[in-house]
């Protein structure tokens with residue numbers, strides 16, 4: 001197998017070398033007889049909370065009691081809605097093939113990749129299609145080369161460079177290294193310039209490498225509207241993650257992405273506590289901090305004490321309504337707001353006339369992205385297929401009733417739905433506080449709120465995705481472990497590229 005590795009495409013080789021790194025995971029030995037923590041609380045059972053529960057259990061061992069608080073349903077922003085007895089993803093939908101933590105989880109849990117069903121994308125301006133793909137991926141080489149010349153190649157090179165640096169994190173984490181601040185983490189991946197990718201816009205970065213404004217307006221705008229519902233002013237790092245997704249190689253979990261959350265929680269043997277956390281208060285005994293987590297459930301109010309607490313939900317914008325008591329200085333409110341995305345899952349007949357196709361049979365696209373045009377009331381729409389795909393499954397013909405997912409900034413009005421669909425059987429609407437509104441703040445929030453109190457979702461302000469949550473989870477678990485046992489050599493180390501090489 002190794003002898004053949006020169007024949008593998010570049011990414012597979014990268015995967016192989018990373019896998020070797022993972023197998024050699026340094027199991028640092030607990031220092032100097034410190035007692036392990038007794039109880040750890042995780043607040044939130046989305047992919048962030050469930051993966052941190054898994055990693056905490058892995059690092060601290062099976063004797064630590066793990067409590068995971070969830071006020072709503074396990075999965076959080078990974079969720080499905082049911083149409084005609086079939087489930088469809090209504091939140092986080094697709095995963096990149098190089099998202100290695102998500103890949104590991106699926107393997108570990110015995111889950112499967114859902115079979116991909118081919119389809120075509122195009123970019124709609126409100127009047128016409130400005131870009132159509134000739135093949136499965138939006139960034140189809142030949143068509144784009146014809147239209148935009150070098151911009152396309154330059155984009156590929158730029159995205160690849162960001163991804164390559166980002167992927168160093170897997171090696172660092174496999175060696176047990178952790179970071180106490182996002183700036184430190186990003187710096188270790190690619191120096192000051194990489195930290196800057198969270199401060200400057202993707203448009204600015206792309207113009208700098210010679211990509212034309214024309215290409216940005218037609219292609220990059222459409223991709224960012226479809227992924228983050230935002231403009232090309234989102235930071236370059238978050239932008240690069242979305243653009244990597246648009247290059248293809250995406251997958252989803254057979255049965256639904258949220259199965260990863262329930263699977264990891266089960267594996268971690270955590271107690272799932274169905275309750276809303278209302279406050280966290282700090283206590284101190286013999287110079288050691290511990291925390292009281294206050295919650296409300298059906299029976300009323302309660303509280304429990306913990307050595308370590310991980311907050312795995314949004315604190316910004318008071319989204320989780322958690323107050324902090326007894327902290328001196330108090331924990332300041334974080335600047336920045338969240339971006340609302342409305343997902344409408346519509347079962348009906350597409351109105352192909354709206355898109356300029358008089359005969360519905362001739363409508364060739366399964367995915368419509370949009371340019372930034374005042375005439376448009378939606379960001380993107382996709383002809384979607386269920387989370388379980390049988391081998392005989394085929395997509396609906398464009399003239400048949402199908403299930404479409406429409407993303408928009410505000411709820412669609414009836415007459416807007418009547419524009420997009422000739423008629424429909426059902427509409428199911430979810431309003432998501434989907435991701436940070438990246439223009440509302442350029443500040444990267446802290447990971448450590450106080451000794452042994454961690455904020456996992458600070459990572460979203462660099463980029464928001466399932467994999468970023470998993471990377472943040474691994475970092476917090478390692479950091480909590482390294483700090484608990486005073487293993488300071490594994491925290492915020494400089495020159496890690498070199499260190500990791502010589503350790504191998």
Ligand SMILES: Cc1cc2nc3c(=O)[nH]c(=O)nc-3n(C[C@H](O)[C@H](O)[C@H](O)COP(=O)(O)OP(=O)(O)OC[C@H]3O[C@@H](n4cnc5c(N)ncnc54)[C@H](O)[C@@H]3O)c2cc1C
Nearest residue numbers: 044046047048071076077092093094277313320434465466
């Ligand atoms: C429409 C949409 C499309 C997306 N598409 C993609 C995609 O294609 N690919 C991708 O990788 N990512 C995508 N994302 C982003 C991805 O879904 C999120 O980044 C990820 O799921 C966030 O996980 P999380 O665990 O950090 O947060 P969440 O999933 O939000 O989990 C937080 C949990 O905490 C709970 N909670 C909150 N407050 C309290 C409290 N006080 N007490 C107890 N529990 C509490 C919540 O109920 C929730 O379950 C998409 C997101 C949306 C909304």
Ligand SMILES: *[C@@H]1O[C@H](CO)[C@@H](O)[C@H](O)[C@H]1NC(C)=O
Nearest residue numbers: 191192193194195196199200
């Ligand atoms: C990072 O950004 C700052 C401010 O925009 C700039 O002064 C600095 O030169 C940048 N550093 C790198 C390495 O790009």
Ligand SMILES: *[C@@H]1O[C@H](CO)[C@@H](O)[C@H](O)[C@H]1NC(C)=O
Nearest residue numbers: 111112254255256259387388
């Ligand atoms: C869907 O897939 C999941 C995961 O493979 C499986 O557990 C479940 O039974 C499947 N459901 C149906 C209806 O086929």
Ligand SMILES: *[C@@H]1O[C@H](CO)[C@@H](O)[C@H](O)[C@H]1NC(C)=O
Nearest residue numbers: 071276318319320321322433
């Ligand atoms: C937070 O609390 C306020 C006031 O109690 C309430 O109106 C709001 O709905 C709560 N938000 C969430 C997300 O629960």
Ligand SMILES: *[C@@H]1O[C@H](CO)[C@@H](O)[C@H](O)[C@H]1NC(C)=O
Nearest residue numbers: 351353354418419421422423
């Ligand atoms: C379909 O689109 C056409 C063209 O935009 C529009 O005139 C018509 O009202 C739409 N709705 C239906 C139900 O045909």
